[in-house]
Amino acid sequence: MPVIERLTAIFEKVFDVEADEFSPDLTPEDVLRWDSLGHMTLVMDLEDAFKVHFEVDEITEMTSAGKIIEMLQAKGAVGQVANLSHEQGERSE
Amino acid sequence: MIAIQPYAERHTEAVRCFNDRLKAGSVESRFPLSPIPAWLPKIAGRKIFQEYYLTVDEENAVRGGYILKHQDFCIKDRVLSIADYHLPISEGAVNKSYPQIGAMLLRDAIGRQPLLYGLGMGGYQEPLARMLLATGWSMFSVPFYFRVVRPTAFLRNIAFLRRSAAKRMALDLSAATGLGWLGIHAFQAFRVLKEAKVPAAEVELVDEFSDWVDELWNSCKERYGMSAVRDAETLRILYPKNNDRFIRLKISRRSRPIGWVVVLDSQLSGHKHFGDMRLGSIADCFASVADTAVVVGAARRYLESRGVDLIVSNQSHIAWQRGFRQAGFLGGPSNFIFAASRELTELLRREGVENDDLHFNRGDGDGPINL
Numbered sequence: 001m002p003v004i005e006r007l008t009a010i011f012e013k014v015f016d017v018e019a020d021e022f023s024p025d026l027t028p029e030d031v032l033r034w035d036s037l038g039h040m041t042l043v044m045d046l047e048d049a050f051k052v053h054f055e056v057d058e059i060t061e062m063t064s065a066g067k068i069i070e071m072l073q074a075k076g077a078v079g080q081v082a083n084l085s086h087e088q089g090e091r092s093e
Numbered sequence: 094m095i096a097i098q099p100y101a102e103r104h105t106e107a108v109r110c111f112n113d114r115l116k117a118g119s120v121e122s123r124f125p126l127s128p129i130p131a132w133l134p135k136i137a138g139r140k141i142f143q144e145y146y147l148t149v150d151e152e153n154a155v156r157g158g159y160i161l162k163h164q165d166f167c168i169k170d171r172v173l174s175i176a177d178y179h180l181p182i183s184e185g186a187v188n189k190s191y192p193q194i195g196a197m198l199l200r201d202a203i204g205r206q207p208l209l210y211g212l213g214m215g216g217y218q219e220p221l222a223r224m225l226l227a228t229g230w231s232m233f234s235v236p237f238y239f240r241v242v243r244p245t246a247f248l249r250n251i252a253f254l255r256r257s258a259a260k261r262m263a264l265d266l267s268a269a270t271g272l273g274w275l276g277i278h279a280f281q282a283f284r285v286l287k288e289a290k291v292p293a294a295e296v297e298l299v300d301e302f303s304d305w306v307d308e309l310w311n312s313c314k315e316r317y318g319m320s321a322v323r324d325a326e327t328l329r330i331l332y333p334k335n336n337d338r339f340i341r342l343k344i345s346r347r348s349r350p351i352g353w354v355v356v357l358d359s360q361l362s363g364h365k366h367f368g369d370m371r372l373g374s375i376a377d378c379f380a381s382v383a384d385t386a387v388v389v390g391a392a393r394r395y396l397e398s399r400g401v402d403l404i405v406s407n408q409s410h411i412a413w414q415r416g417f418r419q420a421g422f423l424g425g426p427s428n429f430i431f432a433a434s435r436e437l438t439e440l441l442r443r444e445g446v447e448n449d450d451l452h453f454n455r456g457d458g459d460g461p462i463n464l
Contacts (some may be wrong), residue, residue, distance in 0.1 A: 037220060056201045060096075
């Protein structure tokens with residue numbers, strides 16, 4: 001579940017979606033601030049957080065939170081998430 | 094699957110439908126209905142041209158588009174092709190199902206030409222400026238200069254100063270009583286006192302730009318940190334002989350050309366900033382950095398003699414800013430924004446080019462279309 005946890009945090013930061021409201025089913029129609037500017041910010045935050053790069057074609061496919069999770073997993077971002085979570089844990093100790 | 098493709102004839106009907114959806118959603122922008130640009134089409138051998146790109150979905154519906162205007166720029170002593178990113182339009186503006194289009198357009202443009210700039214945009218609060226800022230582009234507003242020629246028309250039309258009923262009433266009263274006329278003339282006369290030191294120059298109306306422009310460009314270009322190539326060939330493309338909207342002025346001193354100016358003289362009607370004024374604008378210009386005040390002063394007097402109500406200009410280079418002030422212009426609020434991509438910003442940083450060493454005005458970007 002680390003991808004979802006991290007994505008939840010990014011959705012909260014970019015779109016003001018509370019953690020308990022986050023779901024893989026979320027689409028732009030469900031989220032008030034998921035507009036063009038929000039989407040650009042989302043892409044950049046995902047790239048920063050997961051150390052990945054999205055091609056133009058991939059940006060097209062980001063039509064729901066679930067699709068984004070699938071894309072991150074396909075890019076092998078799970079390990080990065082695990083590392084991030086580990087670093088956060090270390091910092092908080 | 095949505096993909097970005099060069100605009101072709103087969104897309105024309107889909108672009109028309111896209112524009113209809115924008116109109117239905119109260120979005121003012123429209124994408125061109127012809128795939129071949131009316132302004133600056135791609136012609137073999139030309140280094141200045143426009144390209145149109147579209148986002149097209151699996152049902153061949155157009156969901157967005159943008160334009161790149163490619164042009165040679167001189168940065169210090171290097172000539173590089175740089176592109177203006179303009180008119181990005183997204184279905185996302187009218188349909189919440191398409192928020193990804195804006196990011197696609199920008200990513201695609203940077204992929205094709207990393208050295209990108211944007212110009213105008215209507216201010217920092219506008220969606221494009223906000224998106225470019227969010228993606229790390231550097232930005233500054235290009236200073237605005239104006240000179241009131243006919244105070245009564247100015248007071249009755251200038252939207253910026255007429256935002257409330259009380260202000261409108263006060264301005265109408267000062268226009269009717271002549272107090273506004275007196276105040277504006279007195280204030281500007283004080284500013285023109287400084288111009289008395291500026292040497293006079295000869296102004297000649299020319300049909301097109303010829304070899305003397307090249308001599309001027311070659312002798313002065315290296316004093317500018319960055320400028321679009323302003324040689325005779327480029328100017329003949331930008332300001333063609335057969336377009337009588339552009340007024341081309343050759344400015345000389347003792348019969349030697351020292352600069353050129355492209356001015357416009359437009360009778361406006363219901364303009365959102367200038368109402369129904371007859372607007373003179375100094376759209377483009379070039380000269381030695383030492384001669385800017387002489388050139389601006391000559392252009393100003395020419396436009397005044399034509400009977401315009403107000404003269405306006407936007408200028409980014411410090412020598413031209415100084416020239417406008419010395420020629421009796423006042424500074425005003427500017428919503429004309431220059432933005433540089435991360436790659437262009439980094440290039441300028443490496444070359445040691447500061448913002449006020451860039452020469453951008455209304456002749457750059459998508460041209461003097463709103464004047």
